[in-house]
Amino acid sequence: MIDTTPLVKKLGAFVALSDAELSVLATLLKRRRSFVAGRDLVHQGQSDQAAYILASGWACSYKLLEDGQRQIVDFQIPGDFLGLRSVLLHVSDHSIEPVTDIEVTEIHVADLLEAFAHTPRLATAVLWAASRDEAMVVEHLVDVGRRNAAERMAHFLLELAARLFLIGQGDRTGFACPLTQYHLADALGLSAVHVNRVLRQLREEGMVTFRDGLVTFDDYARLAEFAQFDPSYMDQANPLLR
Amino acid sequence: MIDTTPLVKKLGAFVALSDAELSVLATLLKRRRSFVAGRDLVHQGQSDQAAYILASGWACSYKLLEDGQRQIVDFQIPGDFLGLRSVLLHVSDHSIEPVTDIEVTEIHVADLLEAFAHTPRLATAVLWAASRDEAMVVEHLVDVGRRNAAERMAHFLLELAARLFLIGQGDRTGFACPLTQYHLADALGLSAVHVNRVLRQLREEGMVTFRDGLVTFDDYARLAEFAQFDPSYMDQANPLLR
Structure with missing residues (x-):
């Protein structure tokens, strides 16, 4: 049983998802993975990555310039997507680094897009989350x-x-x-x-x-x-x- | 007949929409409106606005700080949404000003969300466009x-x-x-x-x-x-x- 509590809390505040919609969401969550603080889980320029939902811990997304300067774009907290935009855009435009040790659940974007066909309110929820980001x-x-x-x-x-x-x-x-x-x-x-x-x-x-x-x-x-x-x-x- | 050429060109490069999906998109476009350069069509803090698709001309979205400083967030060119994020988030977090005289087509977001239920690929296309923005x-x-x-x-x-x-x-x-x-x-x-x-x-x-x-x-x-x-x-x- 994968714990979706932070995500459900977050999405539920904006798009009231039914039990049926929530169970579709749960089937998308393929497996739990852990990453240690400070080691990138997605690299800028990478093109075959999965997306993740952060279950515990903090992460940050950032861009490196060629001269070595770094701009942190945003921090992610439990319930946030990691790398969703990158997957939709094929190539990651940023890197993602765990700020602390983190636990994530992996999500395959082909499955997510397929799920939109059956649970359009889920598509709206994800569009809302992307708009808020x-x-x-x-x-x-x-x-x-x-x-x-x-x-x-x-x-x-x-x-x-x-x-x-x-x-x-x-x-x-x-x-x-x-x-x-x-x-x-x-x-x-x-x-x-x-x-x-x-x-x-x-x-x-x-x-x-x-x-x-x-x-x-x-x-x-x-x-x-x-x-x-x-x-x-x-x-x-x-x-x-x- | 409302001309959707720039939007169709833009979306078509990323999500191949069928004729049926394009005709659903066309029914969403309620009416053509014009705005003159320099007069805001959406105000920061406004909560009842429509969203638009820019048909011709250029616009910009910006935020004003209390001390009068302005930060332009982005410019919009034909085919771009105006104010989509604002509608999804209920309250506009920015103002939109036409840079030139512009023509837009109005789109009601309730209609858009309803359309997602029947044409989920359209939801994916819009999510893609929001991710690219x-x-x-x-x-x-x-x-x-x-x-x-x-x-x-x-x-x-x-x-x-x-x-x-x-x-x-x-x-x-x-x-x-x-x-x-x-x-x-x-x-x-x-x-x-x-x-x-x-x-x-x-x-x-x-x-x-x-x-x-x-x-x-x-x-x-x-x-x-x-x-x-x-x-x-x-x-x-x-x-x-x-």
């Missing part, structure tokens, strides 16, 4: 393009909290966070030294503390105002299909 | 986060050329481009003065000239190498479903 990448673009370092850090931590809340792993007091300052730097287009300085600034201003793997919101409301955080792009208000 | 936003994130100003301009112009080629509006010699330096600045996270300087640099180095509404590739191969442009993320090689 895109909305988050758009916010990261705005982060890097137009927000200053402190605002983008604040916005990023608030988004993570909202995503974790949906799968029952965080709230407005804070969340457990396995990311290092190097992850934050590569995601936000900052140096590690700059990340350090910005985190100190936010802590000294009494808004948020990130220490020993724990993000604590010292003043959630003020932090949200500071970051101009409007969570509506994450669409956690009500389901698309009932 | 996301891949482009990811590239823009890398542009702004990790590429220098000249590289990001070069990469951006090459991507536009590849997209236009797919709908028969450009090739490796160049393309007609209605964008102003202000559009380029807001898309690439640069000032208009900086855009000017970068375009002069690329022209003086004999790679590309943007003048009088025309982008001319003076040396396509060298520009592509300079920008590390790898078009595989646009997945224009072969169809996902035959």
